[in-house]
Amino acid sequence: MSNPKTVIIASNNAHKAEEIAHALDFPGWEFRTLKEAHIDSDPAEDADSFLGNARIKAKAAWEAAKEALGHPVAVLADDSGLEVDALDGAPGVFSSRYAGEHGDDAANNAKLLRELGETPDEERTARFVCTLVFLDENGDETDAHGTVEGRIGHEERGEHGFGYDPLFLAEVFDFKRTLAEALPEEKNAISHRGNALVELREKLSR
Incomplete structure (x- = not known):
């Protein structure tokens, strides 16, 4: 774990990159978003699971990244969403395109409220889910879930x-x-994502 390592984050979200770098602060590790590494990657996300x-x-x-940089590097990707x-x-x-258009938070939240209608509080249970997939330089995979x-x-x-955060009453806050x-x-x-990163760190430290 002491060797310097470049990890490409399969995202251009600077906040997400900062959170990942803080959680996986292994000595010598450097994190770059796709944009920072001058890599173009935007595949169709058409699987039926977060993993x-x-x-x-x-x-x-x-x-x-291998094609752009001329050699393989480690990559970290995540997928997340809300389950009601x-x-x-x-x-x-x-989750990101619930109302039809990708990333329209207002429309997604409005649809969620319509779908739930007058469902009583005790039946409005939900969770945010995050799955991480880490591929090392050899393409070997490590998964984590939070x-x-x-x-x-x-x-x-x-x-x-952002997203569904304004509607999500966290259990850890006693739903208040x-x-x-x-x-x-x-x-x-x-x-x-924080919980998934804790699990990933533990697995990568073994």
């Missing part, structure tokens, strides 16, 4: 976060605060 989509992104980025029990796990892998439990509120609350009402450092400490 499947994360694996698609990881493999595509690994191949693209009363909706049989929806929106699931379609969740955070909660329930869906009846209205959006909070100014922080949404993730969007938590400060970024509070959210990172209990988030699904």
Whole structure:
């Protein structure tokens, strides 16, 4: 684990990259987003599971990085979303495009509230899920999984976060605060991606 290592993050989200670098702070490791590494990779995420989509992104980025850099490097990809029990796990892998257009948070949240309607609080249980796929220089895979439990509120609350955060009342906050009402450092400490990164770090340290 002491050898210098470049890890390409299969994303251009700077905040995500910062969180990953902080969690996987192995000596000599350097993290770069696709943009920072001048790598173009945007595969179709058409799997029916978070693991499947994360694996698609990881493999595509690994191949693209090898071609762009002239040698293989390690790659880390993730896929995440929201599972609502009363909706049989929806929106699931379609979380970012639940209302039809990718990344339209307002429309996605509005649809989620419509679908749940007057469902009582105790039946609005849900969880954020994150799956990580790490491919080392040889293409060997290590997976990790993280969740955070909660329930869906009846209205959006909070100014922080993004996506479904304003509707997600976290169990760790006794269902009294949404993730969007938590400060970024509070959210990172209990988030699904944070939990997945803890598991991945443990596996990579073995």
